[in-house]
Amino acid sequence: MGDQEEISTDGIDPEALENARVLQSVAQEIKDNEEHAKILKSIVETIAHESLSEDKDYLVLTGQTREFVKTLGFTEPFSVSRTKAIINVLLFMWNHTNVTRYVMKSVYNEDVGKSTVDEMIEQFPSDLKQLDAQSAEIFAKALKDGFEVVKNIRLMVVGMFGVGKTSLVNNLIKDLRDKKLTPVSTEGIDLRRCQLMDDGDWCLDEEHKLFKYKIRYREAFKEVSQIQMPTNITVPPLPPPITEMPNEAEPDADAETQLDPLEEIQKHVSERKDEEGIREFFPLVLETKETPDNIPVRVATKTDITVSVWDFAGQTLYYSTHQFFLNKRCIYLVLMDMTKSLHEYVKEDDKSGTWCGLMQDCTYLEVFKFWLNAIHMYSGYKSMAGTISPTVILVGTRKDEMAGNDEEKEIQKDNYFDEALKPFKGSSILQHIYYKKFLVNNLSQEDPIFQEIRREIKLLAEKQDYWGEKFPVKFIQMEQSLDKLRDKGKQLLQMAEINISNSLLLHPLTEKELALCLDIQHRHGNILYFDTKELNDLVVLAPQWIIEVFKCFIRHKRDTIPLHLEHWSTYEELAILKPEVFNEIMDRSSDDIKNNREHVMHYMEHLDVMAKPLKFEEDLEPTDLHQPQQDTVDLAVNVNPNFVDFHIVPCRLRKPPPPVEQFTSPEHCKKTPVLCFVFVQNFMPPSFFHRLVAVCIRTWPICKAGRKNLLYNGLAAFELESTYVLTIWYRDHIIYARITSCTSDLISDLNFEKCHEVRLILRQSLLKFAGQSLEDPWTSTAFEEHIQCPKMKESLHNEGMFRVTSFMYCSEFACTACPERHAIVREEALKDWYKVKLDLFATNDANCDVLNTPAEESDLLKASEVIGNGFWLLGIQLGLTEAQMSKLYKEWGNNRRTFVFKYLVTWRNSMGEKATLQSLKKAMRAACVNLPNDKKTEKAL
Ligand SMILES: Nc1nc2c(ncn2[C@@H]2O[C@H](COP(=O)(O)OP(=O)(O)OP(=O)(O)O)[C@@H](O)[C@H]2O)c(=O)[nH]1
Numbered sequence: 033m034g035d036q037e038e039i040s041t042d043g044i045d046p047e048a049l050e051n052a053r054v055l056q057s058v059a060q061e062i063k064d065n066e067e068h069a070k071i072l073k074s075i076v077e078t079i080a081h082e083s084l085s086e087d088k089d090y091l092v093l094t095g096q097t098r099e100f101v102k103t104l105g106f107t108e109p110f111s112v113s114r115t116k117a118i119i120n121v122l123l124f125m126w127n128h129t130n131v132t133r134y135v136m137k138s139v140y141n142e143d144v145g146k147s148t149v150d151e152m153i154e155q156f157p158s159d160l161k162q163l164d165a166q167s168a169e170i171f172a173k174a175l176k177d178g179f180e181v182v183k184n185i186r187l188m189v190v191g192m193f194g195v196g197k198t199s200l201v202n203n204l205i206k207d208l209r210d211k212k213l214t215p216v217s218t219e220g221i222d223l224r225r226c227q228l229m230d231d232g233d234w235c236l237d238e239e240h241k242l243f244k245y246k247i248r249y250r251e252a253f254k255e256v257s258q259i260q261m262p263t264n265i266t267v268p269p270l271p272p273p274i275t276e277m278p279n280e281a282e283p284d285a286d287a288e289t290q291l292d293p294l295e296e297i298q299k300h301v302s303e304r305k306d307e308e309g310i311r312e313f314f315p316l317v318l319e320t321k322e323t324p325d326n327i328p329v330r331v332a333t334k335t336d337i338t339v340s341v342w343d344f345a346g347q348t349l350y351y352s353t354h355q356f357f358l359n360k361r362c363i364y365l366v367l368m369d370m371t372k373s374l375h376e377y378v379k380e381d382d383k384s385g386t387w388c389g390l391m392q393d394c395t396y397l398e399v400f401k402f403w404l405n406a407i408h409m410y411s412g413y414k415s416m417a418g419t420i421s422p423t424v425i426l427v428g429t430r431k432d433e434m435a436g437n438d439e440e441k442e443i444q445k446d447n448y449f450d451e452a453l454k455p456f457k458g459s460s461i462l463q464h465i466y467y468k469k470f471l472v473n474n475l476s477q478e479d480p481i482f483q484e485i486r487r488e489i490k491l492l493a494e495k496q497d498y499w500g501e502k503f504p505v506k507f508i509q510m511e512q513s514l515d516k517l518r519d520k521g522k523q524l525l526q527m528a529e530i531n532i533s534n535s536l537l538l539h540p541l542t543e544k545e546l547a548l549c550l551d552i553q554h555r556h557g558n559i560l561y562f563d564t565k566e567l568n569d570l571v572v573l574a575p576q577w578i579i580e581v582f583k584c585f586i587r588h589k590r591d592t593i594p595l596h597l598e599h600w601s602t603y604e605e606l607a608i609l610k611p612e613v614f615n616e617i618m619d620r621s622s623d624d625i626k627n628n629r630e631h632v633m634h635y636m637e638h639l640d641v642m643a644k645p646l647k648f649e650e651d652l653e654p655t656d657l658h659q660p661q662q663d664t665v666d667l668a669v670n671v672n673p674n675f676v677d678f679h680i681v682p683c684r685l686r687k688p689p690p691p692v693e694q695f696t697s698p699e700h701c702k703k704t705p706v707l708c709f710v711f712v713q714n715f716m717p718p719s720f721f722h723r724l725v726a727v728c729i730r731t732w733p734i735c736k737a738g739r740k741n742l743l744y745n746g747l748a749a750f751e752l753e754s755t756y757v758l759t760i761w762y763r764d765h766i767i768y769a770r771i772t773s774c775t776s777d778l779i780s781d782l783n784f785e786k787c788h789e790v791r792l793i794l795r796q797s798l799l800k801f802a803g804q805s806l807e808d809p810w811t812s813t814a815f816e817e818h819i820q821c822p823k824m825k826e827s828l829h830n831e832g833m834f835r836v837t838s839f840m841y842c843s844e845f846a847c848t849a850c851p852e853r854h855a856i857v858r859e860e861a862l863k864d865w866y867k868v869k870l871d872l873f874a875t876n877d878a879n880c881d882v883l884n885t886p887a888e889e890s891d892l893l894k895a896s897e898v899i900g901n902g903f904w905l906l907g908i909q910l911g912l913t914e915a916q917m918s919k920l921y922k923e924w925g926n927n928r929r930t931f932v933f934k935y936l937v938t939w940r941n942s943m944g945e946k947a948t949l950q951s952l953k954k955a956m957r958a959a960c961v962n963l964p965n966d967k968k969t970e971k972a973l
Pocket residue numbers: 191192193194195196197198199200215216217218219344345346347429430431432433472473474475
């Protein structure tokens with residue numbers, strides 16, 4: 033038997049461990065009964081090996097378990113409970129490779145390996161690791177059939193209009209530089225596909241498509257041949273690293289004696305075309321033979337690295353659409369004009385930029401912040417627990433117009449960016465920024481600086497985990513047919529058309545493979561494809577389509593049908609888009625848009641350009657209401673019937689008139705403290721607020737002051753009931769909410785149950801929005817709830833804020849934001865928004881004397897059973913780091929109870945005596961204070 037102490041039990045389900053221990057002791061006891069020991073070992077071994085095989089046969093498990101019951105079960109020393117425990121552990125082994133490995137090592141001192149599929153999945157880049165288990169397996173299996181190694185740089189060039197983006201792109205790409213083009217203002221996005229040459233330059237990828245695919249197949253065959261071909265087949269060596277590649281000018285001495293590598297592979301493959309693993313690829317090899325003879329073979333100058341350069345329009349009007357194309361797999365050039373001070377106001381004739389959170393009179397610094405926030409949101413933010421590797425290169429333009437000599441200009445540039453990055457102090461956004469920054473004069477095309485920028489871009493790309501990832505040969509054909517359709521001018525495809533293309537392929541993909549192939553193509557940035565109920569019927573081949581759609585809603589023609597005049601004025605004034613107006617806009621659009629109006633709607637919702645208010649009963653469930661709730665609010669009760677069928681287009685709203693305090697802190701009325709949703713890392717996409725406004729419009733009537741609707745860009749007010757008004761507003765990364773009442777009843781408190789209900793609606797909506805850009809379980813940490821000092825006369829941005837969870841540990845804090853330092857006590861701070869919870873905790877506190885005792889294993893087990901939706905926050909409250917939590921979650925995320933138990937054990941081990949029942953209970957309360965009521969959890973608190 034193995035040395036149990038040395039074997040890691042990390043991440044193993046406690047129940048599986050317990051059962052495994054039974055197996056260990058039984059195996060020890062029957063050691064001397066050779067026959068029984070042999071039978072038991074054979075059964076355990078057979079199940080272990082089968083469970084690790086790729087196409088495991090369930091019959092093996094059932095057969096062997098039956099064999100165990102028939103031969104050994106219920107005999108001495110296999111008591112009834114021991115027999116059950118062993119059957120249990122066999123089942124655990126079948127489903128969990130780590131249990132199998134643990135059992136085999138601890139009982140028989142045998143190391144059993146991982147399946148090749150498991151190993152392949154482990155090598156996936158981080159974003160593909162998030163594929164669901166079934167997709168991951170399909171992908172790994174497709175890779176086993178053959179793969180190519182992908183090295184693609186996706187370069188996003190962003191910055192204010194006129195900063196010099198197009199000029200820089202022209203300088204980076206040889207063919208454009210040679211043409212000495214005069215840049216014209218970019219409309220939407222210009223996408224240039226390039227190939228990296230061995231001298232480091234980039235040339236446009238205009239080569240014959242078939243030739244390109246020929247190269248890809250050939251490279252892929254090399255990979256296949258290395259893993260699958262018998263060793264006696266000689267395959268051409270992989271190309272040397274770029275730096276070692278000979279230049280075209282220096283011909284290779286052995287070149288004449290060498291066979292064309294493709295021919296050599298074709299020869300080998302033809303000879304063995306009937307062999308397993310080769311048969312699949314034979315037709316592909318034949319296909320590549322069809323390459324026209326007149327295509328020059330120029331592999332010597334081009335590398336296998338592709339670069340797609342995205343030149344974004346700088347007008348703020350387009351900013352929201354740009355976010356759609358940003359993802360984790362991009363390298364960014366963020367450009368700033370060095371002749372413009374950071375605090376200078378941007379002069380833009382078109383004021384439609386307000387929708388993306390940039391107000392009409394924004395400064396260059398605000399534009400810079402907008403871009404970094406957006407990059408963070410759409411690339412690193414999703415994997416908050418993961419480490420962020422730099423992908424953003426800052427570039428200053430108009431060096432020629434700066435004062436001073438070269439050295440002085442460099443210093444100015446450094447100071448400029450240091451100043452621009454100051455607002456991000458302490459934020460992980462800084463981790464995106466590459467330490468090297470550049471200063472360019474775009475008018476000096478031959479400046480070696482452009483070569484340097486290209487080199488750094490490549491260096492950065494090589495460090496990303498997706499660099500050199502594998503892509504199944506099987507999927508190349510589909511990519512090829514999408515390419516062909518794009519070349520024919522197709523902007524978007526219905527799924528039916530894709531299915532036809534697929535059926536025409538030599539090796540059509542299965543339905544699941546096809547969906548996965550499209551998903552991966554989307555991740556690579558070649559298409560837009562979202563596997564959601566509303567969007568999975570459409571594939572967008574050309575990003576420009578999205579831009580055109582967007583423009584329809586922002587810059588529409590005003591020849592309206594008189595019948596719809598009223599709806600048009602609702603659109604103009606309230607930004608509320610009724611179906612009549614929507615259809616009118618669609619009718620006047622190009623065919624590709626008007627014929628896909630339903631998809632247009634869904635895409636615009638997805639892009640947050642317009643928001644459809646939630647239907648609570650359907651939409652809120654998944655995020656926060658996993659478990660049956662007895663006491664939750666009936667979220668559908670307050671539907672405002674006037675505005676059921678509409679969208680809100682928040683970019684059309686105007687700013688509120690000053691002073692804003694008249695809305696946020698009205699005098700002479702009863703009011704709750706200000707409730708604040710503070711987003712982590714000081715960043716909140718402004719669309720979250722706009723969408724929250726849409727939810728509110730769907731739920732309550734818009735509040736009126738005289739004849740004016742209180743609906744503005746950044747602030748909105750709603751009638752709750754009788755005299756109650758809810759006002760919500762936002763600034764930067766904080767959304768504020770306050771309920772006021774002009775009641776004449778000066779004695780009673782505000783209705784705290786109503787406040788609780790409103791808070792939950794706001795909270796759950798925000799969680800849903802966050803859930804679309806953050807992945808579970810990180811959603812629950814997307815924002816924190818704070819209460820602003822109730823004594824503050826005028827609500828000031830980000831001042832006098834108290835984290836609600838801290839009141840679970842301490843009953844009072846000092847407020848230093850008010851002119852006079854004073855105490856703020858729990859009951860006062862939480863009286864309206866959280867009173868429901870406070871009352872509940874107080875009832876349970878009656879018999880809490882025994883709590884100062886160490887937390888026992890049974891307490892941990894119980895906590896893991898009752899914690900419910902606060903399960904992630906509890907770990908954070910107990911002081912576990914995101915990294916610790918993520919590690920455990922990776923292993924145990926599919927079994928919440930075990931996951932919680934595992935981190936509770938980690939907490940108890942690290943805290944020792946301080947891990948008391950009381951501290952556990954406080955942390956549980958803090959984790960649940962924001963959540964809807966849940967009887968099971970609350971009883972335990
Ligand atoms: N002096 C000088 N002019 C520059 C520089 N970079 C760009 N320009 C000029 O600025 C103008 C705008 O340049 P573009 O490259 O079109 O700017 P852009 O950022 O692509 O503009 P949009 O597409 O409208 O967002 C052109 O006339 C360029 O020649 C530079 O480094 N120095």
